[in-house]
Amino acid sequence: MSRELHLLAFGNTRSAGPWRHPDIDNSTAGVRRALIERAKAAEAGGFDALFFADGLNYGPPATWPYKITEDFEPLTTAAALSSVTEHVGFVVTGSASLAHPYHLARQLLSVDHLSGGRTGWNLVTSFARAAADNFSAAGVVDHDERYRIAEEAIEVVTKLWDSWGPDTIIEDRSAGIYNDVSRIRVPNHHGRHFDVAGPIGAARSAQGRPVIFQAGSSPTGRDFAARHAEVIFTSHGTQRGAREFYTDIHRRATLAGRERPPLVTPSLRFIVGSTEEEAHRAERAAYEYFSPEYQAAWLLEVDVDVTGADLDGPVPAGAFPDGTETHQTALAGYRALAADGSPTVREFLYRTVNGWGANVVGSHEQIADRLEDWFTSGAADGFVLSDSGLPGQFELFVEQVVPLLRKRGLVRHEYRGTTLRDHLGLPVPQRDEVSA
Ligand SMILES: Cc1cc2nc3c(=O)[nH]c(=O)nc-3n(C[C@H](O)[C@H](O)[C@H](O)COP(=O)(O)O)c2cc1C
Numbered sequence: 001m002s003r004e005l006h007l008l009a010f011g012n013t014r015s016a017g018p019w020r021h022p023d024i025d026n027s028t029a030g031v032r033r034a035l036i037e038r039a040k041a042a043e044a045g046g047f048d049a050l051f052f053a054d055g056l057n058y059g060p061p062a063t064w065p066y067k068i069t070e071d072f073e074p075l076t077t078a079a080a081l082s083s084v085t086e087h088v089g090f091v092v093t094g095s096a097s098l099a100h101p102y103h104l105a106r107q108l109l110s111v112d113h114l115s116g117g118r119t120g121w122n123l124v125t126s127f128a129r130a131a132a133d134n135f136s137a138a139g140v141v142d143h144d145e146r147y148r149i150a151e152e153a154i155e156v157v158t159k160l161w162d163s164w165g166p167d168t169i170i171e172d173r174s175a176g177i178y179n180d181v182s183r184i185r186v187p188n189h190h191g192r193h194f195d196v197a198g199p200i201g202a203a204r205s206a207q208g209r210p211v212i213f214q215a216g217s218s219p220t221g222r223d224f225a226a227r228h229a230e231v232i233f234t235s236h237g238t239q240r241g242a243r244e245f246y247t248d249i250h251r252r253a254t255l256a257g258r259e260r261p262p263l264v265t266p267s268l269r270f271i272v273g274s275t276e277e278e279a280h281r282a283e284r285a286a287y288e289y290f291s292p293e294y295q296a297a298w299l300l301e302v303d304v305d306v307t308g309a310d311l312d313g314p315v316p317a318g319a320f321p322d323g324t325e326t327h328q329t330a331l332a333g334y335r336a337l338a339a340d341g342s343p344t345v346r347e348f349l350y351r352t353v354n355g356w357g358a359n360v361v362g363s364h365e366q367i368a369d370r371l372e373d374w375f376t377s378g379a380a381d382g383f384v385l386s387d388s389g390l391p392g393q394f395e396l397f398v399e400q401v402v403p404l405l406r407k408r409g410l411v412r413h414e415y416r417g418t419t420l421r422d423h424l425g426l427p428v429p430q431r432d433e434v435s436a
Pocket of ligand 1: 125217220221327328
């Protein structure tokens with residue numbers, strides 16, 4: 001089968017300002033309705049999955065005045081949305097360094113069952129101090145140590161997922177025996193960080209087990225992703241940077257003995273219009289509704305500080321520290337965004353709305369061209385798309401860009417299977433395999 005472009009989209013995109021738009025209903029019922037509409041639109045567009053990011057904290061206190069509250073917890077959101085959809089997948093963020101692997105394994109597999117095999121786990125090693133403060137942790141654990149914890153956590157989680165094999169359930173009604181106990185694998189895991197006896201009482205799901213997503217970008221993180229991830233999230237401001245990353249991940253995956261490299265899906269923020277002019281009008285609206293105060297406060301999480309600077313003046317030289325213990329790739333990415341031309345603080349902050357990832361503004365043709373170019377030049381296997389958060393933009397992508405991508409033979413016309421692995425073209429892992 002020829003290569004297929006994979007479309008994923010952020011589930012929540014509204015926290016940074018567009019909630020002020022008069023057509024957005026910020027009540028709990030309104031947010032719930034918007035989530036359902038988004039899931040249905042994604043499904044109509046044949047998207048592989050919606051992705052729910054999570055930081056396990058409400059963000060730096062300086063962001064609180066500007067931020068919506070109903071930004072729901074990913075696992076429960078996925079469970080709810082899976083019951084109003086049939087095909088689209090749900091990738092939920094779970095912290096391997098803060099959440100206990102028993103809970104993670106059980107909740108993720110449970111949602112995978114409830115969704116009929118449509119769940120993915122975005123495995124993160126939480127970097128925020130505010131997240132550590134919510135988990136009785138004495139500060140953020142050192143970066144590489146977080147990956148060592150994650151290494152053990154994924155081992156525990158996959159052992160728990162593999163407690164049941166395809167032949168464990170015998171369901172002998174006359175004898176009253178449901179499980180062949182000799183075929184239950186009890187993890188009995190005793191490691192440096194976790195002691196987990198197991199098993200969890202859940203069989204394999206329709207897709208075997210949830211798909212592993214990961215977004216390592218440091219050398220340690222890339223090695224981790226190259227070993228374990230089936231799909232990699234990443235962010236690059238330029239196509240060249242994305243291509244270098246793609247090549248590097250393939251190299252690391254080969255070194256790790258992987259026969260099949262992980263799929264790489266960079267984040268991309270789009271603003272679309274039927275014409276270029278219409279797209280630029282939509283961008284002006286997005287610019288009007290974004291909140292520079294929120295963005296400035298949010299950047300404090302990675303030690304970038306432009307708070308107090310004149311929004312219409314230049315970015316102060318002292319805004320960027322030499323290094324950070326939080327998120328080094330983010331710091332470098334934001335520094336690059338500030339160095340490109342001479343943006344005002346406000347313009348710089350607008351550029352950070354999609355983190356340090358790429359942005360595209362244009363007609364449906366121009367957006368399809370950009371996606372195709374990244375895909376065919378070896379910069380991406382697909383994208384995790386975010387929109388401006390303004391009403392109608394995501395639907396416009398589904399109505400106008402997806403048909404073009406289909407016409408060009410880049411994305412499928414309809415779902416060929418029912419599970420997230422089917423959509424992504426990933427095999428069902430054999431029992432006991434830790435990576436794909
Ligand atoms: C598209 C994308 C989505 C991400 N989503 C989350 C998230 O929801 N929660 C989180 O804690 N980190 C998230 N991250 C950050 C990564 O998990 C990771 O910490 C980061 O890429 C830094 O890599 P490193 O840990 O190897 O330094 C995301 C990164 C990218 C590129």
